[in-house]
Amino acid sequence: MNDIGPIFRALLHNKLGALLIALQIALTLAIITNAVFIIQNRAADIARPTGLDEPNTGLFMTTLFDKNLDQLQVMRDDLEALRSIPGVLAAIPTNSVPASGSGWGDGLYVDPEQSSNESINFGNFMVDEQGLEAFDLELVAGRNFEPEDMVSMSLVESPDPRVILVSQALADALFPDGNALGKTVFSEVGGKSPRQIIGIYDHMQKAWPTSSDIDQTALQPIYTLFGDAMYLLRAEPGQLSRVMNGAEAYLSRNRSRVIDNSRTFEEQKRRTYSGDIAMVKLLTAVIVVLGAITALGIIGLAWFSVTQRRKQIGTRRALGATRADIVRYFLVENGLITTTGLVVGLVATVALNWFLDTNYEVGRLPLWYLPVGMAALWVLGQLAVLIPARRASNIPPALATRSV
Numbered sequence: 465m466n467d468i469g470p471i472f473r474a475l476l477h478n479k480l481g482a483l484l485i486a487l488q489i490a491l492t493l494a495i496i497t498n499a500v501f502i503i504q505n506r507a508a509d510i511a512r513p514t515g516l517d518e519p520n521t522g523l524f525m526t527t528l529f530d531k532n533l534d535q536l537q538v539m540r541d542d543l544e545a546l547r548s549i550p551g552v553l554a555a556i557p558t559n560s561v562p563a564s565g566s567g568w569g570d571g572l573y574v575d576p577e578q579s580s581n582e583s584i585n586f587g588n589f590m591v592d593e594q595g596l597e598a599f600d601l602e603l604v605a606g607r608n609f610e611p612e613d614m615v616s617m618s619l620v621e622s623p624d625p626r627v628i629l630v631s632q633a634l635a636d637a638l639f640p641d642g643n644a645l646g647k648t649v650f651s652e653v654g655g656k657s658p659r660q661i662i663g664i665y666d667h668m669q670k671a672w673p674t675s676s677d678i679d680q681t682a683l684q685p686i687y688t689l690f691g692d693a694m695y696l697l698r699a700e701p702g703q704l705s706r707v708m709n710g711a712e713a714y715l716s717r718n719r720s721r722v723i724d725n726s727r728t729f730e731e732q733k734r735r736t737y738s739g740d741i742a743m744v745k746l747l748t749a750v751i752v753v754l755g756a757i758t759a760l761g762i763i764g765l766a767w768f769s770v771t772q773r774r775k776q777i778g779t780r781r782a783l784g785a786t787r788a789d790i791v792r793y794f795l796v797e798n799g800l801i802t803t804t805g806l807v808v809g810l811v812a813t814v815a816l817n818w819f820l821d822t823n824y825e826v827g828r829l830p831l832w833y834l835p836v837g838m839a840a841l842w843v844l845g846q847l848a849v850l851i852p853a854r855r856a857s858n859i860p861p862a863l864a865t866r867s868v
Contacts, residue, residue, distance in 0.1 A: 482801050485765050489805025489841060492758045494812035497837035498820060499747040501829050506740040512678075514562040514733070515668030517600035517698055520553075521729035522708045523561060524695045530720035535689040536616055542715070543592070546695060549710040551703030554598035558696050559590040559688050560671045561729065562681075565736045567671025571652035572659075572682075574638055583652045584637045585677065586630070587670030590617070590686035596629070598698045599668060599683075604632060605645050606663030609685045618689040624657040625685050633679035635664045659684075673736060692724070704728060758841070759848040762802075766794055766852035770859075787857035794853035795846055802845035806838045813837070 528535060539557055546555035560567030568590070571583030591598070593609040608629070615623045628649070635644035645664060650656040668681045695715075699707040708726060715723055727735075734741070780790065817829040 482765070485761050486801050486805035486808065488758055488761050489802055489845065490809035490812050492754045493806060493809030493837055493841055494816045496751050496754055496841075497813045497833050498816050498826075498829065499751050500837070501817070501833055502820075502826055503744050503747050503751075505827060506744050509673060510737045510740055510744075512669070513667070515599060515601060515666070516562060516729060518729050518733065520699045520701055520704050521598075521600075522697045522699065522704055522711070522726065523729060523732060524697070524711060524715060524726045525692065525724040526695070526715060526721050527692045527724055528718075528721050529691075531691065533720060535618070535691070536687060538718070539687060539689070539693060542693070542695065545714050546697060546711055547594075549697075549707055549714070551700045551707045551710075553698045553700055554594040555695060555697045555711075556591045556594045556598040557687060558595070558598075558694050559588075559686075560694070561589075561696060561732065562587075562669035562671060563673050563733050563736050564671045565673065569670075570682075572634075572638060573650040573652065573656060574647070576650045576656045576658075580652070584634065585680065586634050587668075587672070587675070587681040588653075589668075589681060589683050590688055591683050592685065592687070595683045596665060598696050600698065601665040601668055603629075604664050604666055606661070608663060609683075613685040614687060615685065616687040616689055624651065624659075626658075626660060627662045627685065628659040629663040629665060629683040630661055631668055631679055631681045632664055632666055633677070634682055635661070637677065637680055696729075755844060759844055762798060762845050762848040763852060765801075766798060766849045767855075769794075769797075770852050770856040790857040790859075791850070791853045794849055794856060798845055798849040799842070802842055806841060809841075810834060810838065 528538060543555055543557065546552060568588040569585060570588045571580075571585050573583050589595070589599075591609075592614055593611060595601075596603055596608055606629075609627070613625065613627050615625050617623070630638070630644065636642070638644055638649060639647060644661050647661050648658050649661060650658055665683075667679055670678050670681055672678075695711070697707055697711055708728070712723065712726055715721065780793075813829070813834060817826070820826045821828055
């Protein structure tokens with residue numbers, strides 16, 4: 465191309481400006497590419513199904529002050545009343561819920577002779593026989609709990625249940641051959657006490673959103689009687705608000721009890737992921753601002769170049785260069801600057817991701833992010849230079865050659 469020589473001479477004449485724009489593009493590529501990667505990871509975590517019927521699930525946390533009351537009987541009375549509220553599909557006591565950020569964990573062995581580092585960790589949910597329906601879980605094999613399977617755990621006694629329901633992910637981790645149903649496993653927290661796997665359900669998350677093996681969960685038939693109680697209610701579609709009001713009215717009648725808080729599961733999930741949601745918003749703002757600053761920088765450099773080279777542009781127009789030739793000249797010039805910045809930015813992107821992954825475990829950036837990010841910034845750069853390039857192409861030859 466005949467334009468390459470003049471373009472290089474022009475860049476050398478204004479090498480500081482070109483260098484600054486190239487470095488800005490490199491920095492923008494590194495930050496934006498890693499920011500998009502983090503945003504997508506966080507968004508995927510937030511959108512990940514917990515296994516519950518999220519829009520129709522509500523929670524109540526209560527504390528019983530009168531320690532002389534029969535806590536088990538109070539809980540049974542509560543459940544009978546809560547389940548009788550119109551619109552309630554299921555109501556259960558539970559020690560935790562998925563994606564709450566607080567829960568109980570345990571480990572299972574397939575052989576009691578295994579050492580502690582051989583146990584399979586899982587999220588432990590203590591429920592009654594309505595646990596599957598309340599959590600909206602599908603039993604893919606085996607049977608549900610029955611009333612006679614239930615045991616009560618308190619500060620005085622802590623009997624071990626004889627049976628357990630496990631998620632498909634936990635079943636696969638325990639028995640990769642696929643024959644988990646009916647097998648006996650041994651609880652780490654329970655001093656390697658035996659549990660028989662009587663059922664396998666499809667999927668439910670642990671309480672901790674950042675946990676590894678997040679789908680390895682289990683239900684155990686246990687009433688927890690420690691003075692406080694968490695009730696989970698699943699309502700018919702569109703009836704949750706009415707159900708929550710009815711449940712609160714009933715639970716408030718017992719003057720020996722206080723309702724610590726009540727919220728829908730969606731509210732609970734938003735609280736758990738509030739940090740991730742804030743990060744997504746912040747990084748989105750950073751992407752927009754950096755993209756705008758980069759585009760304005762390119763426009764500014766090109767505009768300055770047009771102003772400084774009016775005579776040169778006029779001469780080229782007088783010698784027969786068309787408006788399209790002038791636009792193409794500036795596009796090629798900007799393309800060289802942008803490409804230089806992107807090559808440097810490629811190295812910076814990988815280095816920044818390595819730093820973030822090493823120190824904050826954000827994960828390794830997939831390689832396909834690099835060409836996509838480079839292409840997006842290259843297009844942004846070319847679009848940004850179009851405005852001053854079109855202005856340059858409109859300079860009349862006579863006007864440009866008359867003044868410096």
